Amino acid sequence: MCGIVGLFLKKDDLRPRLGDMLTDMLITMTDRGPDSAGIAIYGDAAGGLKITVQSDTPEADFAGLDAALSDALGAEVTMRVASTHAVLTLPLEQEAEALAVLEARGLRVMGSGESMEIYKEVGLPKDVAARFGIRAMGGSHGIGHTRMATESAVTTLGAHPFSTAGDQCLVHNGSLSNHNAMRRKLARKGVFTKTENDTEVGAAYISSRIAEGATLGEALEGTLKDLDGFFTFVTGTKTGFGVVRDPVACKPAVMAETEDYVAFASEYRAFADLPGIEAARVWEPEPATVYFWER
Amino acid sequence: MPVLDMLKTELREVNATLQAAAKAKGNEAFTIENPRGAHAMAVGLDGPLRVTVKGSTGYYCAGMNQHATVHVEGSAGPGVAENMMSGEVIIEGDASQYAGATGRGGLLNIKGNASSRCGISMKGIDIVVHGSIGHMSAFMAQRGNLVVLGDAGDALGDSLYEARLFVRGSVKSLGADCVEKEMRPEHIEILRGLLARAGAEARPEEFRRYGSARNLYNFNIDHADAY
Numbered sequence: 001m002c003g004i005v006g007l008f009l010k011k012d013d014l015r016p017r018l019g020d021m022l023t024d025m026l027i028t029m030t031d032r033g034p035d036s037a038g039i040a041i042y043g044d045a046a047g048g049l050k051i052t053v054q055s056d057t058p059e060a061d062f063a064g065l066d067a068a069l070s071d072a073l074g075a076e077v078t079m080r081v082a083s084t085h086a087v088l089t090l091p092l093e094q095e096a097e098a099l100a101v102l103e104a105r106g107l108r109v110m111g112s113g114e115s116m117e118i119y120k121e122v123g124l125p126k127d128v129a130a131r132f133g134i135r136a137m138g139g140s141h142g143i144g145h146t147r148m149a150t151e152s153a154v155t156t157l158g159a160h161p162f163s164t165a166g167d168q169c170l171v172h173n174g175s176l177s178n179h180n181a182m183r184r185k186l187a188r189k190g191v192f193t194k195t196e197n198d199t200e201v202g203a204a205y206i207s208s209r210i211a212e213g214a215t216l217g218e219a220l221e222g223t224l225k226d227l228d229g230f231f232t233f234v235t236g237t238k239t240g241f242g243v244v245r246d247p248v249a250c251k252p253a254v255m256a257e258t259e260d261y262v263a264f265a266s267e268y269r270a271f272a273d274l275p276g277i278e279a280a281r282v283w284e285p286e287p288a289t290v291y292f293w294e295r
Numbered sequence: 296m297p298v299l300d301m302l303k304t305e306l307r308e309v310n311a312t313l314q315a316a317a318k319a320k321g322n323e324a325f326t327i328e329n330p331r332g333a334h335a336m337a338v339g340l341d342g343p344l345r346v347t348v349k350g351s352t353g354y355y356c357a358g359m360n361q362h363a364t365v366h367v368e369g370s371a372g373p374g375v376a377e378n379m380m381s382g383e384v385i386i387e388g389d390a391s392q393y394a395g396a397t398g399r400g401g402l403l404n405i406k407g408n409a410s411s412r413c414g415i416s417m418k419g420i421d422i423v424v425h426g427s428i429g430h431m432s433a434f435m436a437q438r439g440n441l442v443v444l445g446d447a448g449d450a451l452g453d454s455l456y457e458a459r460l461f462v463r464g465s466v467k468s469l470g471a472d473c474v475e476k477e478m479r480p481e482h483i484e485i486l487r488g489l490l491a492r493a494g495a496e497a498r499p500e501e502f503r504r505y506g507s508a509r510n511l512y513n514f515n516i517d518h519a520d521a522y
Contacts, residue, residue: 250392269333271332
C-alpha cells in the first residue's frame with residue numbers, strides 16, 4: 001500500500017512545528033507501510049550546501065569526517081550527526097569534490113541541497129522519526145513516506161524519499177511497470193540510478209527533465225506520458241511542492257488547504273491533528289492532473 | 296441519545312455496541328464523536344438504528360448496512376456503504392473512491408462530490424450524488440439507480456448491465472456499451488421519487504438518462520473492439 005504525507009507551509013508562523021506535525025502524520029500512516037520510513041525536510045538554508053550521508057557504522061565512519069573533508073576540500077566543513085545520518089555543510093561550488101570524497105569513504109549519500117535534508121531507515125515510522133529527532137526540526141515544507149516494499153529490497157537505500165538532484169525529492173505510492181526500460185533510456189542520457197527501485201527511476205526522470213530545461217510542472221506532466229504503471233507522486237523542490245496521480249488513480253490521495261498550509265496524505269486520518277483542519281478545504285486530487293504550490 | 300467518543304472508546308467496541316443495538320431492533324439513536332478518519336466505522340449493522348457521525352470517516356464506513364441509517368457529518372473515505380443491502384447512508388461532505396460498490400439496496404445519499412468508480416458493480420442500490428462523480432463510475436453496474444446532479448467523469452457506465460444512470464450535468468465520456476437513452480414518463484417518475492427521498496433540489500426533466508446498449512451481453516466477434 002505505502003503511505004505518503006506532505007506539508008507545505010504558506011506562512012512562517014508554523015515553521016517551528018513542521019517536524020512535529022509531519023511526524024504525527026507519518027506515524028498515523030504506519031499500517032500502510034511498516035517496512036521503512038523516510039522524511040525530507042526543507043529547513044533553513046545553511047549558507048552553503050548540505051549533504052546528508054548515511055552509514056551502518058556511524059561511530060567509525062563519522063568520527064573526524066568533517067575534519068577529513070575539510071582538509072580534502074581546503075574549506076570549512078561543519079557536521080551534525082543524528083544516529084546513522086550526518087549532515088555536512090560546505091561551500092556550494094565544492095559539491096562534486098565532496099561527493100567523490102564521501103563515496104570513496106563508502107558513505108551513502110541520501111541527498112543534497114541548500115535547504116533539504118533527508119532521513120530514512122528501515123523500521124517503523126515512530127522509531128525512524130525518534131532516532132533522527134524529526135519532531136524538533138523546523139522548516140518550510142517536507143514530505144514523508146512509510147513503505148510497504150513491492151518492487152525492490154527492504155534496505156535503507158530502498159526507502160523513500162528519493163533524491164536525484166539538488167533540493168529535489170520524490171515519494172511514491174504505486175508501482176511503475178516500465179521502470180527498467182526508462183532506467184536504460186536515462187542511462188543513455190548519462191543519468192544513472194543507485195538502486196533497482198522503480199521510484200528512483202521516477203525521481204531521476206523528473207530531475208533529468210528539469211535539467212533539460214523543463215519546469216517542475218512540465219516534468220510532472222511528462223510522467224503521465226512517459227511513465228507506465230500506478231503512481232501517486234509527491235515531490236519537493238527548494239521552494240515548491242507538487243502532486244500528480246496517474247490517469248487510473250487507484251492509489252488513494254487526499255489534500256487539505258487552509259490559509260496557512262497545503263497538506264497531502266494517503267488517508268484523511270493523517271490530517272486529524274492539523275491546526276484548523278475542520279475549516280480546511282479537503283479534496284481528492286483529480287487523476288492525470290498536476291498540482292503545484294510555490295513559495 | 297448515547298454518545299460514543301472515539302477518543303475514549305476503541306473502534307471494535309464502538310462497532311460491537313452499534314451492532315448489538317441494531318440487532319435488538321429498539322430503533323435507538325447513537326452519536327459518534329471524534330471519528331478522526333477511522334476505518335470500518337458502523338459496519339455490518341443489521342437492524343433499525345440511527346447513527347450520526349460527527350466528522351470524517353476513513354475506508355469502508357457503513358459497509359454491508361441493513362435497515363440502519365448512518366449519517367456522516369463530514370467526508371467519507373474509499374468504499375463507503377460498500378455492499379449495502381438496505382437502509383440509508385448520508386454523507387454531508389464528499390465521498391472517496393468506489394462509494395456504494397456492489398450495493399444491493401437502500402439509498403446512498405452523497406451531498407458533496409463522489410470520486411472515481413462510484414457505484415461500481417452496483418446491484419440494486421440507489422445512489423444520489425448532489426455534486427459530481429469521477430471516472431469509471433457505475434462500471435459493470437447491474438441494477439439500481441445512480442443519480443448525479445453535477446457532472447460525470449470519463450467512461451461512465453463502462454460495461455454496464457441494467458442499472459439506470461441519470462446525469463444532470465456534462466458527461467466527459469461514456470464507457471463501452473453505455474449509451475444515452477430516452478427519458479420516458481416512467482423514468483421521470485422514478486427520478487422524481489429519488490430526488491425527493493434524497494432532498495435534492497432539482498427537476499427530473501433536467502436530467503439525461505444513460506443505460507446499456509446490451510451489445511456486450513453475449514460475446515460477438517463484431518463487438519470485439521468494444522471490450
